[in-house]
Amino acid sequence: MASDMELRSVAAEAAGLAGRSDRRLQHDIDHAMAIVDDYPAVFTAWETRRITRDHVEVIVKAGCVVPAEVRPAFEEAAIEICERDIAVRVREPLRALAQRMHPREFTERHRDAAAGRCVRVLPGADGMSDLIATLPTVIAAGMLDRLTQMGQSVKDARAAGTDAAGAAFGDAAAPGQPEEPDARTMDQLRADALADLVLGGAPVVDPTYGTDGPGPLGAIRARVQVVVTADTLTGTDHGPAGAVGAGLVDADTARELAGQTASWDRLFIDPVTRTPAEIDTYRSTASMRRLLQARDQHCRFPGCRRAAIRCEIDHTIDHALGGHTHIYNLAHLCQRHHSMKQFTDWKVRQLGGGLLEWTSPGGRIYREDVPIPAVCFTPEPDPPPGARTGHLVDEPPPF
Template identity: 75%
Template structure:
């Protein structure tokens, strides 16, 4: 794409926006230089980690731990999550080392960063022998148009250069099938499934058929209700009409199938006993105030690790819980009774889950129900199983604490202080309490008839 000069002192019309456009152009140049420098620095950071891990000929777990460690260090500088930083390091290594010609074209402003990303994506899986040829041809394609419009041409180019058949590559690609969740606003989230195309098309077709069937039954039911021969299964006159759209029906049916259906891959599917997989039900960790739970207010609750949910859904989930365990904590120290065993008691686990809510490594928000309880000072080294020597860590950061030189200590009150291998200190405060039960009576009865003043009520997740 080209642009004219926009006029000037020789009779052309001068745009009043000229200075602003020029300032934006200067800003773009600064961003370009910064992006190039950032990718180069991230690639060097990755190389440094790999060199350190391979210095003594050690590979495998040691390499991954070194990458995790430096990614966490860089994440502290960038104020981002270490998982995202490690992904950026991997991408930078790919761009700089595997696509040097494309990187040079980007550095020379022949193409944009968006072009680089689509080229790398299209070239995934190409053999090393043809990557150089692909780079040169891809740059020529990218110079003709913006990044979003060259994707089909780049995919076609990569397809022509592939030495393996599409069938073979698809067989390998199916190993990357997965399901992801992106949390949005207003208590809604997007569920994305990466599956073989034929499966995706079949899933959508079945949902469409099921949605249409419900829609047809709704119309037929309305016709039966209008006549005199309505049977016992006909909807009652005061039953709310089903006004869901086809899109809404498909979404509801998908949720019903996933949450309530027995999967075909169940080892016991089709036998004379219920399949174990079909009996599994989803788990959601919810934090809600007593006022919202009792209907005194309509404030949203929190699905820990996900986002906010509406109060009606929170109360509905709470109503399905068969047993509530209230947590009692010391009125002065706010700590539960310490135990001598390695594993914390059930009440301690619930208090920790309500306190931590998520992994306690800086920037990580993996929900506590998906984490492990770690002794900050190892139990084998004399660390006590005490509420202030325990914290939730996800598997990634639990193993990183164990196998790298990242150090952590608890400052009291559940506050964690992390020290990186380079000596930077990060303080991970206790999340804001999302649950608090209070008593309406001035002198509640003692607990378990033990006598004496009872401890105050503590938070309870469900």
């Protein structure tokens, strides 16, 4: 069985040849290995055209909850179901089959599954993204119900001409102006309420404080690294900015955030010489980190777009081997690719000007160009009126 680092290295090599993300390619490799190794009967049925590729995908997805000891029986039963109908109509029967054949109680399995709860962002089109939370069903349903009630209350208050919803969800009317009926749809109201609650609210119980009262968690501000060219910032053009690691931001929003944010660090860098800075210690200075964040913007492994503020600063030539803490010997790498550089035969060197050249274990060379010089800032979205609970004053902005 290949080690995790070996699989990472192989995926990175294949991704370089295919021009794809190594994370995505490793996922595809893992998925293919799962079909061949974990579902041999299904793979054979697909080869002999008893079932289709779509059937295979449905079986593997439904069977992810089935333990290995009952998987062969599940395979045979699933193949029989798939032979009788098309893939889109066998999803529910296969899910029911998997639940019925599982030897453990559903309650026990739910307890384990709840440990995998998470939140993630999927960048979309036109400056929008999907925020996805994987939660226990009862909590997710409760959240949707509460957001719906909030949205309906705002609509009712506006329709009644009261001031109760005047400041709701960042849509307040000017003082002295009459309230108008809220034209937002229920979906829009729910989305606005969720954004306000997450950005401006505080947890009901704050274990960092020790009581049920407001504590330090409520004072943590949201941080987003935004990259925008000087021309867009000054209004010379209206090209989109970028929320590093998340997606595109329209020019109007970028300029508004740049004008309002309290955490603003401007970096003016010579686009030709990109003046280097160096210190004698291992750790880079705050100004060097800001310069590197502006230069790199993301992990510098080919194809990786993990935001620089979520990465580690790596000495291209190890400091312990004489590498200097110098702008041209430093680069941002995410934890995955930092570890791969350290523990596999992937090599990297800097060619000057921020250009990195990677050499794979197979001897192939990939160059990661330095991103376009840009101005970066970290906005802290304001909470709705009355929701501010204070600021953490002892933590400097990430950039």
